[in-house]
Amino acid sequence: MLGTWVVFAAWTLTYNGLHAFDAEGSGQNLLWGMPRWVALGIVVPWGTGFCLTCWFALRFMKDTDLGGEESSEKPEQGEEAK
Amino acid sequence: MSALISFTIYLIFVFVLAGIANRSGKDKAFVKEYFLGSRNIGLWAFAFTYAATAASGGSFMGFPSLIYTHGWVVGWWIAGYMIVPMVALGLFAKRINQVSRIAEAITVPELLRKRFNSSAVGNVATILVVFFMFFFLIAQFKAGAQIMATLLEGVEVYQSVVIAIESATQGIPWIGAADGDYLLCLIVFAVSVIIYTTYGGFRAVVWTDVMQGLVMGLGVVIMLVLTLSQVGGLSNATKQLAEMTPPEFGEFQLVTKTANAEEQRFLRGDWFATSDGQSVVRLKDTTVIPANEVRSPAFEGLRLTTPSEIEKIKAGLDSSVDIVTEVAIEPTPYAYGADTKGVYTSAPGPSQNNPMGFFTVFLAFSFFAFWNFSGAGQPSYMVRQMAYKDTVTLRRSMVMVAVYFSLIYFPLVMIFTSSRILLPGMEIHPDRVMPEMAQLLTANAGVPWLAGLLVAAPFAAVMSSVDSFLLLVSSSVVRDIYQENINPNASEKQVKRLSYCVTIALGIIGVLAVLHPPKFLQSLIVFASAGLGACFLIPMVVGLYWRRMTAAAAVAGMIAGGATILILYSIGRVKYGEFSEYLLLGFHPFIWSVVVTAAVVFIVSITGKEPDSSLQQKFFGNSKADA
Structure with missing residues (x-):
């Protein structure tokens, strides 16, 4: 988890740190209707993160027995709740 | 309507759903x-x-x-x-x-x-x-x-x-x-x-x-x-946004050429042209021109600086109204971004x-x-x-x-x-x-x-x-x-x-x-989130995975996390005169709280007595290797 966080944090911070601070060019340099730095520094990593999440959840993560469960039926009248 | x-x-x-939920849980033990x-x-x-x-x-x-x-x-x-x-x-x-x-x-x-x-x-x-x-x-x-x-x-x-x-x-x-x-x-x-x-x-x-x-x-x-x-x-929206410059906040007065026998009341959000015709001003709160007066008291307002926005608002103004705004206290430009295109x-x-x-x-x-x-x-x-x-x-x-x-x-x-x-x-x-x-x-x-x-x-x-x-x-x-x-x-x-x-x-x-x-809704939410995260993230994560963590470390970690947030917000309150965080070395208080809590949890755990073996066995099994 920490590794994933580091990779995506590095991507957005590095790319946007280098390209997002150009006030003059940001309005002309568009991609998909938004400033190019937004498209490549936020939207593309967001899409990648989404795909990675799907792969992690549906392919990588293993099912585990979470352990026994106490009966959730209502206790008899007068029985302690705790 | x-x-x-x-x-x-x-x-x-919403209420129907709550009712159904209540009925569906009737056969279960109440607390759980x-x-x-x-x-x-x-x-x-x-x-x-x-x-x-x-x-x-x-x-x-x-x-x-x-x-x-x-x-x-x-x-x-x-x-x-x-x-x-x-x-x-x-x-x-x-x-x-x-x-x-x-x-x-x-x-x-x-x-x-x-x-x-x-x-x-x-x-x-x-x-x-x-x-x-x-x-x-x-x-x-x-x-x-x-x-x-x-x-x-x-x-x-x-x-x-x-x-x-x-x-x-x-x-x-x-x-x-x-x-x-x-x-x-x-x-x-x-x-x-x-x-x-x-x-x-x-x-x-x-x-x-x-x-x-x-x-x-x-x-x-x-x-x-x-x-x-x-x-x-x-x-199209982004291109127009790139041409915009931030507005200016200041104090203004409404001025009319002829006094009216009755009080004239204007609502929050109403727009008026400036006396020089170069811009438009928006009222922050309800404002009145008193009866038989030609000038309102000074009020807080916002003046636009982007030509396309000004033209758009001016086109929608009622031309029969002869009221304009004059500056009472000169507006303060934005500390960053004033008159700068592309800032948005x-x-x-x-x-x-x-x-x-x-x-x-x-x-x-x-x-x-x-x-x-x-x-x-x-x-x-x-x-x-x-x-x-x-x-x-x-x-x-x-x-x-x-x-x-x-x-x-x-x-x-x-x-x-x-x-x-x-x-x-x-x-x-x-x-x-x-x-x-x-x-x-x-x-x-x-x-x-x-x-x-x-x-x-x-x-x-x-x-x-x-x-x-x-x-x-x-x-x-x-x-x-x-x-x-x-x-x-x-x-x-x-x-x-x-x-x-x-x-x-x-x-x-x-x-x-x-x-x-x-006043600050979002600041309050960020403060509460940061406080809860600071108190519970590290003690919970470490407690779930590290058998050696002690009860004293959990208490010390939670208190240290909460205290770090409170101290940095208190400094922000004193420094800026409003409810605000203090960004030590540019970082949000949450980052500092995680660092402090992690250090406290680790130090208190390793210097304290190892937790009871039956407790370790209950949550981590017999293996000495941590989960």
């Missing part, structure tokens, strides 16, 4: 059912209750106002959400569920108490949950009341009730000083949420979260389509007070960590992770939550950067941009009834958060204070009655506390 009807239908559905849904929450319910709790009033009120005020850079501010489902749920959702089953724990403080076999751990956790969660509650109450007030503004019956309430509460200490419209909306909102939360418990909260989550998702998608069609596409399409974004701009790289790092790890450390999410029924539910929910966050957060950035084109001058009341935008979009599209659904989206967000927090705090009081310390042998009937009473009492205290609301 049609918007109000569709909004009312939505509210009725009321506070944890009998640990049997399935895919849709788990995914939506998790996502809807995350999307609070801040997401639909404070977040849009930030986007509107600072532009595309707020997309970077929220970018951490791209991996929140994987990091926050992957970090310990499986393990916390497992441990809570071993411990048979219903609440987060109870889980910590049983994990460390220490009442002190449970008591400290309870106090911290109640303290920080209360800030969350009052922020949500304020947001809920504001949304209702916007929706009801033009309704005649509502105005009469407001006047009646104002005269009825006049002279009552504390209550009488509150605005009538705000008071009415606050009471209606609070009563609705308290009733269905009290009546239905956790299962009702989860089911209504599912519905509210669907309303939020649908509302954002509809709003996105309407916005993009009305601004002529995203490219680039970093760091315009800022009224900060000469460095809105967003620095240090803050970008802080918030990328904040959304992922502070989110994981919230007790309201932890308790949901204790409630799902199996790991298949967890895995599939991660995907659904990822879809949901992607559908909500980035589209909101597209909608509210574009909203600057459609709604100029909203900086005057930025927290109202969402409901105002909903009404404008639907009116332009000729479907005003749809405004009810769109406004229901932020309302749903607020409701789904308030109900979760109400339940979390009441469970802490009932389970961790009353049952643990006062009456361990309480009967189910006593616990049930106390749970209802505590939920209602908390709601009433919340309403009284927020009668005079704090």
Whole structure:
């Protein structure tokens, strides 16, 4: 988890740190209707993160027995709740 | 009126769901059912209750106002959400569920108490949950009341009730000083949420979260389509945004050529041309020109600086009105971004007070960590992770939550950067941009009834958060204070009655506390999130995976985390004269709290006595290797 966080944090911070601070060019340099730095520094990593999440959840993560469960039926009248 | 009807239908559905949830849980043991849904929450319910709790009033009120005020850079501010489902749920959702089953724990403080076999751990956790969660509650109450007030503004019956309430509460200490419209909306909102939360418990909260989550998702998608069609596409909106420059705030006076025998009253949000005809000014509050006078007292207002916006507003002004504005106190330009084109399409974004701009790289790092790890450390999410029924539910929910966050957060950035084109001058009341935008979009599209659904989206967000927090705090009081310390042998009937009473009492205290609301909604939410994350993230993660962690380390870690946040916010309060965080070396207090808490937990654990072997065996099995 920490590794994933580091990779995506590095991507957005590095790319946007280098390209997002150009006030003059940001309005002309568009991609998909938004400033190019937004498209490549936020939207593309967001899409990648989404795909990675799907792969992690549906392919990588293993099912585990979470352990026994106490009966959730209502206790008899007068029985302690705790 | 049609918007109000569709909004009312939505509210009725919420109550029906709460009723069904209450009936479905009748055969289950009360405490586990009321506070944890009998640990049997399935895919849709788990995914939506998790996502809807995350999307609070801040997401639909404070977040849009930030986007509107600072532009595309707020997309970077929220970018951490791209991996929140994987990091926050992957970090310990499986393990916390497992441990809570071993411990048979219903609440987060109870889980910590049983994990460390220490009442002190449970008591400290309870106090911290109640303290920080209360800030969350009052922020949500304020947001809920504001949304209702916007929706009801033009309704005649509502105005009469407001006047009646104002005269009825006049002279009552504390209550009488509150605005009538705000008071009415606050009471209606609070009563609705308290009733269905009290009546239905956790299962009702989860089911209504599912519905509210669907309303939020649908509302954002509809709003996105309407916005993009009305601004002529995203490219067109971004190009226009790149030409905009920030407005100026100052004090102005209304001036007329001929005095009127009667007082002339002008409403908040009205526009007037400047005396030189070069710009337009918007009123921040209701303003009057007294009878037989030609000049109003000075009032706070906003002056536009972007030529295209000025022309657009001037074209809509009534040419028969001979009133103009003159400057009383020269407006102050933005500290960063004044007269600079492209400031809304680039970093760091315009800022009224900060000469460095809105967003620095240090803050970008802080918030990328904040959304992922502070989110994981919230007790309201932890308790949901204790409630799902199996790991298949967890895995599939991660995907659904990822879809949901992607559908909500980035589209909101597209909608509210574009909203600057459609709604100029909203900086005057930025927290109202969402409901105002909903009404404008639907009116332009000729479907005003749809405004009810769109406004229901932020309302749903607020409701789904308030109900979760109400339940979390009441469970802490009932389970961790009353049952643990006062009456361990309480009967189910006593616990049930106390749970209802505590939920209602908390709601009433919340309403009284927020009668005079704090000015900064989003700041309050970030403070509460940071505080809870600081107290619980590290002690919980380390406690779940490291058998060597001690009870003393848990107590010290929670206190150190909470204290770090309080100290840095106190310094911010002293330094800036308002409720604000102090960014030590440019980093958010949450980052410092994680560093401090981790160090305290590690040092106290290794210098203390190793935990009892039977406790280690209970939670970690026989293997010495940590999970």
